[in-house]
Amino acid sequence: MASTEPTGAIARLMDELGNLPGIGPKSAERITHFLLASETKDVLALADALRDVVQKVHPCRQCCNLTEDELCNICSDGKRDPTLLCVVEQPRDLMSIERAGTYRGLYHVLQGRLAPLDGVGPEKLTIDALMHRVNQGGVKEIIMATNPTLEGDGTALYVSNLLAGTGVKITRLARGLPSGSVLEFANTQMLADAIEGRRVF
Numbered sequence: 001m002a003s004t005e006p007t008g009a010i011a012r013l014m015d016e017l018g019n020l021p022g023i024g025p026k027s028a029e030r031i032t033h034f035l036l037a038s039e040t041k042d043v044l045a046l047a048d049a050l051r052d053v054v055q056k057v058h059p060c061r062q063c064c065n066l067t068e069d070e071l072c073n074i075c076s077d078g079k080r081d082p083t084l085l086c087v088v089e090q091p092r093d094l095m096s097i098e099r100a101g102t103y104r105g106l107y108h109v110l111q112g113r114l115a116p117l118d119g120v121g122p123e124k125l126t127i128d129a130l131m132h133r134v135n136q137g138g139v140k141e142i143i144m145a146t147n148p149t150l151e152g153d154g155t156a157l158y159v160s161n162l163l164a165g166t167g168v169k170i171t172r173l174a175r176g177l178p179s180g181s182v183l184e185f186a187n188t189q190m191l192a193d194a195i196e197g198r199r200v201f
């Protein structure tokens with residue numbers, strides 16, 4: 001009996017879609033059939049968008065946020081306070097804090113968190129770039145806004161220890177955030193409160 005499993009290009013697309021977060025085999029199949037039934041130009045627009053993000057988007061030279069330019073739109077905004085740095089794990093955390101709408105300083109994106117058991121040590125993060133930035137002077141306060149998880153807290157502690165001799169004030173987001181939750185899913189008011197109520201580390 002011939003197999004009814006898709007093969008070739010269709011199987012490949014389903015496999016690729018199935019690798020995306022939150023997309024199980026059923027959803028991958030549904031999206032694949034949606035695309036197969038769509039106008040060619042619409043599907044190619046999606047393909048172009050995927051190619052563009054891969055080819056054009058890269059880390060900001062200063063803060064490692066994502067940008068298509070040398071500096072991201074936050075670093076190049078002259079109205080932001082350059083004496084205040086908010087250290088986050090990922091660009092999506094930065095976006096969550098930006099959505100809260102109250103923070104007016106700059107950022108530093110670590111591009112991850114320390115996870116020794118997964119082989120993620122300090123050299124895999126942008127900690128050197130952060131130290132270089134701080135050593136250049138001008139930064140007065142650093143808000144550690146890593147996630148309130150075991151690894152996020154460990155990362156905040158590690159970075160804070162490195163910064164200890166620099167004379168920069170170090171604060172941590174207030175625990176309005178439920179422990180173990182991640183910034184990405186916090187609501188905007190919760191994040192605004194956490195920034196307002198930050199405490200000395």
Ligand SMILES: [Zn+2]
Nearest residue numbers: 060063072075
């Ligand atoms: Zn930047």
